[in-house]
Amino acid sequence: MTQGKGNRAPRWKWIAPVLALGVVFAALHVWLNTNLFAGDDLCGGLVSAARADSVLSGGGRISDGGGQDGRTGEAWEFSCTVESSSFLPGAGKGHLRISGTHERGDFAFTDGRWPTPATVSFFSGPVTGGVGRDHGWVLLPVGCAKTAPAIIEGYAPQGSDPTALAGLLTDVANRAAERAGCAPERPLTAPGTLPAAPAAQKVPADAVCGIEGLAFPGPVAGRKAARQTVQERTGPTWACEVSGHASFAVTREPRVLEAITSSPGFGEQPRIAGLRVSGFDRRHVVADCSGTPTYFSMEPGPTYTAALESPDTPSPGAVFADFVATAGKSFGCSATTP
Template sequence: MAIRTQGTRPGRAAAVLAAAVALAGCAGLLTWWNTDALGPDRFCAGALASSEAASALPGPGRMVQQSLQDGSDPYYSFSCKVQRTNKFLNHEQPRLEAELSFDKADFAWTGSALWKDAASFSYFVGGATGAASETQAWVLLPVGCPGAARPNSKESQVPVLKVNLAEGRSTPAALARVAMSGARHVADGLGCTDAGVLKDPARTQGPAGAPQPTDPANACGIPGFRLPEAALVKGKAEQGTEHTTGKQSRTRVCSLDLKGSGAPRIDFAVSDDPVLTQGVRQDKAATRERGRTVTTCKDGDLYLGMSLNDAYSDLLLDEGMDKASQARTALFEAFADAVTAERGCGTPKS
């Protein structure tokens, strides 16, 4: 018995050691698969710090760069995707997509299918021109970047860094940091000389509280702004509630949700941000009749924009082409006249 007992001790020690090594290996794999330990410091050709990506991609799993396009062949372009991966979860993990896009300077509140509910965004205060929500962010680049001139690009289009978060939510502040980092990287690639406009914002200004009933005499908090009768349809589109962003940002947006089936809505935007106004001025079609313009005020240029959602547009069209045209014109004129009167501007014109 003594011989058998002595002979088994080395075997037991080896088994314990092997088990410990196996456990350590499993722990290492779990750490590797489920955290960002020993991961890269930056993603997207240096455009995005891992700490910024991590704050925008909450949850378990390891961050992995899924794709990257960053080059000039023959014109500068940029797109990148970073995603959380997890060996133990079956559902889709959060994915961050950042890209350089060429669009109208006021794309975010002029009826774009991918950018909705503009009044729910948090707009930058100080620094760059942009906005962020829990799932999206954008930053306008300076007008006149040499690399932005492309044979097939339209005069009305300006470079924009856009960020979308799929399968999850983050914070506006986290997505704003990602968008700013990407915007500076893209500005360098485009050869922008006026990089000073891409300073980090001091903060972001979100919606000014919960939606409130619309004041018939002061819609969107603008003194004297009344919705014209031509824009209302009894029982289908009547005075409802409004949702407005705060006053600290140079860009303010108000969404009017009308009472009626299908949730008809009108979005109004006002901005004296020079990056935005210069970008809109590049678009020769930005006329008063189209619901967007830049007018000159005592303190500089002022942008005025209006867009109708599909439900409201369809409702007006059901009343007839003349009714729809009259309603759009009356709406924008009432809005523009009230804003310019409040700010001491001349007659709105592009």
Template sequence: MSKAMPPRTRKMKQLFTVSGVLVGVTAITSSYLWWNTDVLGADSFCGGRLNSADVRAALDSTGRLGQAQSHLDPGLPEYTCTVERTSRFVGGKDQQLTVKTSSEQGAFPFTTSVWKSPATRSYFTNGLTGAVSDSGGYVVLPKACWDKVGALQGNRVVRAGKGAVAAVEATVTQGRADRTGLARLLAHSAQQIARKAGCANPGTDRAPGLGAPAARRTTDVQSVCGLRGFALPEAAVLVGRAEPDAEQINTATAHTWACDLQLAGSARASMSFTATTDGIFAHAALSGPTRFQKLPSHRGETAPGQAVLHCRDNDVYFAARWNSAYEGALLESVHHSAANYAKIKRNAFQNFLNATASRYACPSVDLP
């Protein structure tokens, strides 16, 4: 028969047990706070270029922020900064946010493969030229900065050359960005860079407002992108490979209209159409390296897949872009005839202009 434990010994054992539990809980809590929050974390990153509060707001996840890479010269406005958010707990997504100055050419958000799907973006609504998506965003710096701010390549500052457009760009990998937070981070970064480069203007101090894109819907083949009378040329519809299926239209801002058209079929093809009254892009397009051809009667200028029309109130920039999958399928369908390939794309863009020009009080034009 076991001997009963004296009361004092029993109390001591209970005390040690409780103390052990408290130590364990404290250790777990401390570990959680260290690895899954920013308690006692850095206030800024990359020499003060990015504020930690802005970074936290831009990344839609939990975890601890830490600087991953930094390329900058304290005396120059250009930089590249990568911050990562890491979580050691189940359910946390490791993310990276890279913010950099860039030197682009032409109407870059609507003509390059880097910036896909213009209709999915939330465009700035308050005078700043920019947009954000779930995976990144951009803001264009004031024109006074275009010849003063470039991009970093290694330790060198480079500019895109003729018609260079200075911008701040952000990319988010793994997980999604918080669009409102990312827009605020880009606006604050643009303000800081413009001040450092000596080219700030009052417009760079505005807080960004955002327009939200609409949901996807089924395409009406006789009114593609909701535009009455807009249909793709018969030769542009590749039966079984690329046929109109679904579309997403963005009309949330007064200055930019965009439509992403998803095509059903084996090619996994898509195309996008854009129109914007933002004068920055009309100017950038005509100032860049792409050769534009003047249209008769001073109606505007055009290049493959692009046009700047002189409309009643202002110049309007129009663009059409096809993804590489569609371009490859189209080229195969015309047996690699460059002339027929260019003609089909030109006719598709012509149909788009015919359906949209009157919305902006633009002249009707015939593409050369």
């Protein structure tokens, strides 16, 4: 019996260190690979770690590095990078870039860093915004910006859940508005679901972008190889892209129209398709259609631009006028007398 009891001591000598090492590794795993015991506020309190984690969805610890950058401006203006990191084998880093910034009111329908409108899921109501494959935005509440309209913008990894990104940006907008003292009585509410982006399809012979009578934006010979991405007309914003040729958009969303008409540089433009219009230039205009302000835009594509010298290629002005005339019929737009 004494000998048996004596054999237990050496066994415990190696079991205890193994247990202790296991506790250390477990603690390191929790600290390095999860957000347990970490604070929820990032970027100076403007970004929720839980919301960011729902977008990154790759596991790991969420952090904001040094927090906000040194940008100055209005209280809601900021820029910050949030990332998830993990030491688990095969785990990579995920990044979110979030900022509060000024933009021209029709930024979402212009060339530049913004996704093609036809690929964006737009939403309006308690909050107005749009989310693409890896990029989204929401408008800040009225009164937050003193000059140009204000937005919260976010870049996310491709394949991120668009509804989660919309929720994150809406939450950031509420926090930024609170900080700036321009929050509405009721907080902005993120959409519960978002419409899926449509798939590209062949351009039919009778209705480019689903609009009867709309001419093909380019040489007739290029129509057969072109593809179009057309959104359904289920909301106040509609868009279509004819690959390489042109991107069209129409919106009657009240907050977007308010942002457009209050932007610097917005003013009266020459008539288009017999309509009195105001806007920023000849391809980004607002018309009064049966008493409702209606915005029309067109962005030429590289294939169309390269073919402008071809004799059967209509000019950008002619294409846009044709678009306003044909699309405008379904919105009650009609030419007015001088």
